[in-house]
Amino acid sequence: MKKLLLTVLILVLGAALAACGGKEKAGDDKTLTFGATAGPYSDMLKKAIIPGLEDKGYKVTVTEFGDYIQPNNALNDGNVDANLFQHTVYLENFAKENNMELSSLIVVPTAPLGIYSKKFESIDDIADGSTVTIPNDPVNAARALIVLEANGLVEIDPNVEPLKASEKDIVKNPKNLVVTPIEAAQLPRSVESADVAAVPGNFALAASMNLTDALVLEDMPDQFRNVVAVKTENKDEQFAKDIIEVIESEQFEKVIDSDFQGFGKPAWMQ
Template sequence: MKKFAALLALVFTMFLAACGSESTSGGSSASEDKKITFGATAGPYSDMVTKAIKPILEEKGYEVEVVEFSDYIQPNKALASGDLDANLFQHKVYMESFAKEHNLELSELIVVPTAPMGIYSNKFSSMDEIADGATIAIPNDPTNAARAFLILEDAGLITISADADPLTVSENDIEDNVKNLKFEPIEAGQLPRAVESVDLSAVPGNFALAANMNLLDALVLENMPDQYRNRVVVNTKDLEEPFAKDIIEAVESPEFEAVIDAEFEGFGKPEWMLNR
């Protein structure tokens, strides 16, 4: 009987141990729950994650891995496949277009300060000096070309039809070309070099920074609508996850804005930062 009782106690103990093991292995461990893999394009946005977001998340107990990408395709594919928890590199128009084309469920968490497009020139030192008939290089893709035309309208150099969609403005929507500007569409990545060969060049902020241009050297910087500002993006199914809410808290923190002010000079802040 004593041997039977001992055997019964041993079986009962093993049963309890198995139950405890099952309860802890049924979900991620605490360390796994507190790990975030964050993708971003190499340059200012991977720097923003590394310098302004990662330290705040680490204070919250997360282990943060930053993965850099050199293109605009793989960060969303890696996010959708589960290799990333979040990414930072794209604006709303691109995110929605990419998600629709590839049948993905992507959602933004929060808009971040973004390097604006600017008009650069080695021939003129101000917008007022621009000569009649000057040539300006503009992006050859419709989305960024529309941004360039809106900058020129804000500067008083062209007038755009009131019926034009701001997201799809083209040369055909120009009603008045005050300086008789000539437009030269080229691939966006070549626009920094174009400063050397044409009178003016409309350079998106990310390409300007990649070419070691100073944003504040622009004759004028874009008054960027929020749909063109970059945002932190996650899979839609993760919108309510604790890590997603913690990323939002990190970006909304005074510590984040302090790093932006100190190290990302010229970046335009989104409306939520300006209005709080």
């Protein structure tokens, strides 16, 4: 009797431990769960990626998250098979800081940071002494300054690593712009009060702004474009190969061109 009870206890504990470890995907499993934040990239999954996967026989569900932490936690735990919400720089930093083995699978078209204004009709019209709001987080602030510099509005100290530059690193400011960092979520609203605002694409879309209304859009490097991410151990699994094939298809690009106007395409799509 004791042996029977011990055997039952071992089986129960084994099942509980397996459940705690997250799901493991079998090679012939045709179900997929994607993680995403609500907004344009959840829409991209539903409109441009999932239909192609369903044509390949997959049953796909999307789990939406309200922050930029849980999608990677869920991926690492095996509660989602892939996610789409972050760029390469964020993914690599997050994985390193949290000791996770996560990898980029493929880069997708991404909403770029744009320079917006209700006062000026072109980048050349920006007047002397204009106020310019930019994001106050380091990565997006640097991106905004790179765009301003590319359009001849400021010059950044060449000794500063471009992706770490802040408004304090401006060494030339020919139009005497008043550059003010604020919370990125407040930037769309600042278009009404500031002369010029540098708004990251995801915040612009969340505020129902039209990307093509920007005076200029960022020519973003691929490291700032969003990626489909998977656990590193799954990069060569069939489902990962099928995701890549769908995203590289002509149908995917047709949907991007029709429903995601203004999104910057990665190098592989050029």
